[in-house]
Amino acid sequence: MRETVAVQQDATPALQGAPAEPLLRVEDLHVEFETAAGTLKAVESVSFSVAPGETVAIVGESGSGKSVSALAIMRLLPKRNARVPRGRILFDGRNLLDLDDTAMQKIRGHRISMIFQEPMTSLNPMMTIGYQLMEPLIIHLGLSGRDARARAEELLALVGISDPPTRLKQYPHEFSGGMRQRVMIAIGLACNPKLIIADEPTTALDVTIQAQILALMKRLSRELGIALILITHNLGIVARYADRVNVMYAGKLAETGSAEEIFHRPRHPYTMGLLHSVPRLDEDKKHKLATISGLPPNLLKAPAGCRFAERCPHALPACGAPTALQATQGGGESACHRLAEIEAGGLPWPEQDAAPANADDPGEAPVLLEVTGLQKTYGAVRAVNGVSFAIHKGETLGLVGESGCGKSTVGRIILGLTDPDTGRIAYAGTDIGNLRGRALGRVRQKLQVIFQDPFSSLNPRMTVGQIIAEPLAYYRLRPDRRARAERVAELLEQVGLPPQFAQRYPHQLSGGQRQRIGIARALAMEPDCIVCDEAVSALDVSIQGQIINLLEHLRETLGIAYLFIAHDLAVVRHISHRVAVMYLGEIVEIGTRDAIFDAPAHPYTRLLLEAVPIPDPMVEQRRHADTIKGEISAPLVNTKGCRFAPRCPLADEACRLSSPRLADDGQGRQVACFKV
Numbered sequence: 001m002r003e004t005v006a007v008q009q010d011a012t013p014a015l016q017g018a019p020a021e022p023l024l025r026v027e028d029l030h031v032e033f034e035t036a037a038g039t040l041k042a043v044e045s046v047s048f049s050v051a052p053g054e055t056v057a058i059v060g061e062s063g064s065g066k067s068v069s070a071l072a073i074m075r076l077l078p079k080r081n082a083r084v085p086r087g088r089i090l091f092d093g094r095n096l097l098d099l100d101d102t103a104m105q106k107i108r109g110h111r112i113s114m115i116f117q118e119p120m121t122s123l124n125p126m127m128t129i130g131y132q133l134m135e136p137l138i139i140h141l142g143l144s145g146r147d148a149r150a151r152a153e154e155l156l157a158l159v160g161i162s163d164p165p166t167r168l169k170q171y172p173h174e175f176s177g178g179m180r181q182r183v184m185i186a187i188g189l190a191c192n193p194k195l196i197i198a199d200e201p202t203t204a205l206d207v208t209i210q211a212q213i214l215a216l217m218k219r220l221s222r223e224l225g226i227a228l229i230l231i232t233h234n235l236g237i238v239a240r241y242a243d244r245v246n247v248m249y250a251g252k253l254a255e256t257g258s259a260e261e262i263f264h265r266p267r268h269p270y271t272m273g274l275l276h277s278v279p280r281l282d283e284d285k286k287h288k289l290a291t292i293s294g295l296p297p298n299l300l301k302a303p304a305g306c307r308f309a310e311r312c313p314h315a316l317p318a319c320g321a322p323t324a325l326q327a328t329q330g331g332g333e334s335a336c337h338r339l340a341e342i343e344a345g346g347l348p349w350p351e352q353d354a355a356p357a358n359a360d361d362p363g364e365a366p367v368l369l370e371v372t373g374l375q376k377t378y379g380a381v382r383a384v385n386g387v388s389f390a391i392h393k394g395e396t397l398g399l400v401g402e403s404g405c406g407k408s409t410v411g412r413i414i415l416g417l418t419d420p421d422t423g424r425i426a427y428a429g430t431d432i433g434n435l436r437g438r439a440l441g442r443v444r445q446k447l448q449v450i451f452q453d454p455f456s457s458l459n460p461r462m463t464v465g466q467i468i469a470e471p472l473a474y475y476r477l478r479p480d481r482r483a484r485a486e487r488v489a490e491l492l493e494q495v496g497l498p499p500q501f502a503q504r505y506p507h508q509l510s511g512g513q514r515q516r517i518g519i520a521r522a523l524a525m526e527p528d529c530i531v532c533d534e535a536v537s538a539l540d541v542s543i544q545g546q547i548i549n550l551l552e553h554l555r556e557t558l559g560i561a562y563l564f565i566a567h568d569l570a571v572v573r574h575i576s577h578r579v580a581v582m583y584l585g586e587i588v589e590i591g592t593r594d595a596i597f598d599a600p601a602h603p604y605t606r607l608l609l610e611a612v613p614i615p616d617p618m619v620e621q622r623r624h625a626d627t628i629k630g631e632i633s634a635p636l637v638n639t640k641g642c643r644f645a646p647r648c649p650l651a652d653e654a655c656r657l658s659s660p661r662l663a664d665d666g667q668g669r670q671v672a673c674f675k676v
Helices: 002-016 066-074 100-107 129-141 147-156 177-189 207-224 233-243 259-264 269-277 338-343 409-413 437-446 465-472 479-492 498-502 512-521 541-558 568-576 592-596 605-609 617-622 651-658
Strands: 022-033 037-048 055-059 082-091 111-116 193-197 226-230 245-250 252-256 369-377 379-390 396-400 422-427 447-450 529-533 561-565 578-583 586-592 669-671
Touching: 002 082, 022 066, 037 055, 037 066, 037 226, 037 252, 055 066, 055 233, 066 082, 066 193, 066 226, 111 177, 129 147, 129 177, 129 529, 147 177, 177 193, 193 207, 193 651, 207 226, 207 233, 207 605, 226 233, 233 259, 233 617, 245 259, 252 269, 259 437, 259 617, 269 541, 338 379, 338 447, 369 409, 379 409, 379 561, 379 568, 396 568, 409 422, 409 447, 409 529, 409 561, 437 447, 447 512, 465 479, 465 498, 465 512, 479 498, 479 512, 512 541, 541 561, 541 568, 561 568, 568 592, 578 592, 578 605, 586 592, 586 605
Parallel strands: 055 226, 055 245, 111 193, 193 226, 396 561, 396 578, 447 529, 529 561
Antiparallel strands: 022 037, 022 082, 245 252, 369 379, 369 422, 578 586, 586 669
């Protein structure tokens, strides 16, 4: 195995000269699914290539055909109802579509591997990590059990997992999310594949783990000459790691080109809309986020012309005619009827309205919610340790940090879903802990929540109207059925949905629409404060922009305050007035948004911000981002010293012996660090 890697590494310098011959060519690919409602054309006329050592990104909204294209390459489409009526998939000169199952099994997992989006569902919970790593080595490479184990230990070390012999004996549930994803990468690399397809490999990961994993994949791609297809909706990741980009919309390619051309000179209105929808960590909030109105077309009845025409601000009657990819001046391709006008400098994406003058200043509003000295312990683990903060009426406080730092636990304690060990929560000056019965019910009515996954938080057996009307009836806000129906219609319009959606069920809605229903249900209680727990993390960038703008509009018009829990720091910068940074159950820095993002004081905050990719390839080329080393550990009760010390580049003996407390730095924030 080592000899194989060495040969590939020796060949790598050739990749840095003249462009290598493509390893994979997808030519005129069509994929269809037979459904009860008819034939769904999920992918049409898709063509692209990827060369050894090259990273090609495929981006687009959910349902655009990205993952279906990847499954077609892997020959993993469901045989029951999927078919490929046209096209070729040439890998190393062989058409994969012509191979029988036996021949394809020898390629899949050996020469071509795939890293799936959710590692917990991809790893077998009944088998050890070692068994799952060794299996492809034994099957494809014929290694003995001893050699396979030795190679498995090498692979775990390669992806940054310490103590491989012990880890091989453990099961997936004993690993963190980041470690499970690293295991998936190790399995993907096990047989020295020529091509790796990574389908949203870091969607559910913290920005720090995301940076470590993608940097590893990019390095291995370059060093070993591995062709990498990266499927993602995170445009910052694309800017940092991709060489070329394919933009898909409604089953077809809208635009292709180099990463620099796509980000700096987009030639298709859909690409422009995507780029304008993304909040940027390196920009101050001056405008509302751009959004792409409407929804993608129904692919059961796809339009004959440009599929983006109904949502395009520059559409003409001529856009009703079929489109085809045309060569651009930047060396890419665009499927837009108005390409010549775009390249001449016309047809920019419409500018958004400026943010209201008071959008970033809650003024001298009174304190609405005050949290003091929260503590929560689970056995030997102290999940929340002395957390204190206040939220003013009409203010948004962003709460950020890695998974396991205690953000969601704080939110659950505030909502009364988890009891604290000690601490005080005051709403409008009243200690919630002393309330019972109706008095507590009235406060809980004013404190609402928007959950991360709207589908699991909505009753699938109830219509949208019933879901929104239920709290109205329970709290007797609208005792009359007709009055409840009228209020439901008002709430739907308030969140940008037509009243007829009241008759639909959750499964009949898109992710963005379901999230709007969650917001409408929270608004039904007429709250003063809403806890948003990762409310936009699973949404496409265009839908995410719509939800963020909606939340800001509701805050401006209704004076609602938010505790905005998120791991997307660019979103937090856009929507928050103040930001609190948590690490292992403690707030390590809290202050105004500009103070935190423009001049972070705590080493953890600085490293957290450096790990966030900026959606601009030229900016990324100039950055030398350091990643936080190591995994986040459990916040044990008996932990001594600063909890960040084991991963902090500035830590000394004093940091390991005593724990710093939050102290005012004289610049409008508090920091818990001896080095500030």
